[in-house]
Amino acid sequence: MAPPEHVCIIGAGITGALIAHRLLQLGVRVTILEAREKGAGSSSRSAACIRQQFSTPATVRAMICATRRYERFAEEFRCEPGQGQVLIQNGYLFLYGTEDGRWQAAQDNVAMQRANGLDDVELLGPGEVVERFPHVDGSLLAGATFCGTDGFLAPDVVYMEAFRRVAELGGVLRQNAQVVSGSVSGGRLRAVQTEAGEEITADVFVNATNAWAPRVSASLGGSDLRIAPVKRYLYFVKRGTQLDDETLLSWPMTITQSRAYCRPENGAQLLAGWAHPAESEPNFDWTDQDLIEPSFFHKTGLDNFGVQLWMQLAESMPVVGEFAGIEATTSGFYAVTPDHNPLLGFDPKVGGLLHAAGFSGHGAMMGPFTAEACAAMVMAGRDLPSVTVDGVEVDLSAMRIGRTFVHSEGMVI
Numbered sequence: 001m002a003p004p005e006h007v008c009i010i011g012a013g014i015t016g017a018l019i020a021h022r023l024l025q026l027g028v029r030v031t032i033l034e035a036r037e038k039g040a041g042s043s044s045r046s047a048a049c050i051r052q053q054f055s056t057p058a059t060v061r062a063m064i065c066a067t068r069r070y071e072r073f074a075e076e077f078r079c080e081p082g083q084g085q086v087l088i089q090n091g092y093l094f095l096y097g098t099e100d101g102r103w104q105a106a107q108d109n110v111a112m113q114r115a116n117g118l119d120d121v122e123l124l125g126p127g128e129v130v131e132r133f134p135h136v137d138g139s140l141l142a143g144a145t146f147c148g149t150d151g152f153l154a155p156d157v158v159y160m161e162a163f164r165r166v167a168e169l170g171g172v173l174r175q176n177a178q179v180v181s182g183s184v185s186g187g188r189l190r191a192v193q194t195e196a197g198e199e200i201t202a203d204v205f206v207n208a209t210n211a212w213a214p215r216v217s218a219s220l221g222g223s224d225l226r227i228a229p230v231k232r233y234l235y236f237v238k239r240g241t242q243l244d245d246e247t248l249l250s251w252p253m254t255i256t257q258s259r260a261y262c263r264p265e266n267g268a269q270l271l272a273g274w275a276h277p278a279e280s281e282p283n284f285d286w287t288d289q290d291l292i293e294p295s296f297f298h299k300t301g302l303d304n305f306g307v308q309l310w311m312q313l314a315e316s317m318p319v320v321g322e323f324a325g326i327e328a329t330t331s332g333f334y335a336v337t338p339d340h341n342p343l344l345g346f347d348p349k350v351g352g353l354l355h356a357a358g359f360s361g362h363g364a365m366m367g368p369f370t371a372e373a374c375a376a377m378v379m380a381g382r383d384l385p386s387v388t389v390d391g392v393e394v395d396l397s398a399m400r401i402g403r404t405f406v407h408s409e410g411m412v413i
C-alpha cells in the first residue's frame with residue numbers, strides 16, 4: 001500500500017502534536033483538528049512525570065525511547081537557544097514498606113527492567129534511601145527503587161514548541177474545529193465533518209483525543225474503545241522555611257508506600273497527587289475537567305482529600321508535614337484501559353482510522369514513542385507487530401487494539 005499523502009489528526013494535545021511532527025518529518029501533509037484550543041485536554045492538567053520503571057517489558061522499552069527523545073527535544077524541534085528544555089531528570093523514587101507485599105515484585109521488576117535495557121535503575125536498602133534522600137523516613141521501609149534518568153516534563157512547552165515546529169514544517173492546526181461525524185464508504189473512513197459543517201478528507205485519520213476517544217471513535221463508525229475517563233486531582237503544597245528552594249528543587253518524584261506521590265513544581269511548591277476510587281465518567285463535559293468536588297477541594301474543612309494526601313506524604317517525609325499549606329487544587333481526566341496499557345493501532349471495524357489513546361495516566365511521558373509507533377503504522381497502512389526506535393525494538397502486542405486485557409500494568413499511580 002502506498003504511504004498516505006494527507007493525514008488528519010483529531011486532538012491537539014501532546015499526542016496529536018508529536019504524531020503530527022513525526023509525520024511531517026516523513027513528508028506527509030498533516031491537518032490537525034482540535035475541538036477547543038491546543039492543550040485543552042489533559043496535556044495542560046498533567047503531573048507530567050516521566051519514568052521508565054514499569055512492569056510491562058514493552059512499556060519499559062517504550063519509555064526508554066521516549067526519555068531519550070525528550071532529552072534531545074530542543075535539538076529535534078529546532079528550538080531557539082535557551083528554549084525547549086522540557087525534561088528535568090531528578091529521578092523517580094518508589095518506596096516500599098516492611099508490610100508491603102509488593103516489595104518482592106518490585107525487585108523482580110528491577111531485574112526485568114535491567115534485562116530490557118534500563119541500566120540505571122537501582123535497588124536501595126532503607127539506609128541508602130535515607131543517606132541519599134534525607135527527607136525520607138527510613139524506619140518503616142523495606143527498600144526502594146530509584147532511577148535517576150526518570151523525572152518530570154514541562155508539558156506546555158512540549159506541545160507549544162511542537163506546534164510551532166509543526167507550523168514551520170507546513171502542518172495546519174485548526175482550532176475550534178470539533179469533529180462530530182465521519183463518512184465511511186467501502187468500509188473505510190474517507191472524511192470527517194466538524195461542528196461548523198466543514199468536511200475534511202484524508203487518507204488516514206488519527207484519533208488522538210484521549211478521554212474523548214471512545215465517543216470520537218463511535219461518531220466515526222469505529223470500534224467500541226475500552227477507555228474509561230476517570231477524574232484525578234493534583235495539589236500544590238507550599239513549603240515552609242525548613243527548606244530552601246535549592247533543596248526542594250533537588251527532590252526526586254517520590255511515590256510513598258501508600259502510592260501518594262509528590263515532586264517539586266518549583267522552588268516554593270510541591271505538586272502532589274493520589275489515586276482515589278473513582279467511577280468512570282463516559283459523558284463528561286468540557287467544564288467537568290476543572291470541576292472540583294467539595295470533598296476534594298483543599299479549602300473544604302480539615303478532612304478533605306487534599307489534606308489527607310498531605311498527611312499521607314508526611315508519614316513518609318516528615319518535613320512535608322511542616323509545610324505551610326495547600327495553595328491550589330486542579331483536576332483532569334485519565335483515560336484508563338482495563339490493563340492500563342494504551343490502545344495504539346488501526347480500528348478493526350473501519351479502515352483508515354488509527355487510535356492513539358487510553359494512556360491511563362502516562363500519555364505525556366509516552367508521547368515521543370507514541371509518535372514513532374503511530375507514524376510507522378500510518379506509513380505502513382497496517383498494524384505492526386513491533387517498532388524499532390533509535391535501535392530499541394518495542395513489541396506492540398501489549399498495546400494492540402482488540403487484545404484480551406490479561407496482563408495488567410502493575411506500576412500504576
Ligand SMILES: Cc1cc2nc3c(=O)[nH]c(=O)nc-3n(C[C@H](O)[C@H](O)[C@H](O)COP(=O)(O)OP(=O)(O)OC[C@H]3O[C@@H](n4cnc5c(N)ncnc54)[C@H](O)[C@@H]3O)c2cc1C
Pocket residue numbers: 010011012013014015016033034035036037038039040041042043044045046047048049050177178179180208209210211212216232233234331332333334356357359360361362363364365366
Ligand atoms: C491529574 C493528571 C495527572 C497526570 N499525570 C501524568 C504524569 O505524571 N505523566 C504522564 O505521562 N501523564 C500524566 N497524565 C496523563 C496525561 O496528561 C495524558 O495521558 C496526556 O496528556 C494525553 O495527551 P493527549 O494529547 O493524548 O490527550 P489530551 O491532552 O487530552 O488531548 C486530547 C485533545 O482532543 C481534543 N478533542 C476531544 N474531542 C475532540 C473532537 N471531537 N474533535 C476535535 N478535538 C477533540 C480535546 O479538546 C483535547 O485537546 C495525567 C493526567 C491527569 C489528568
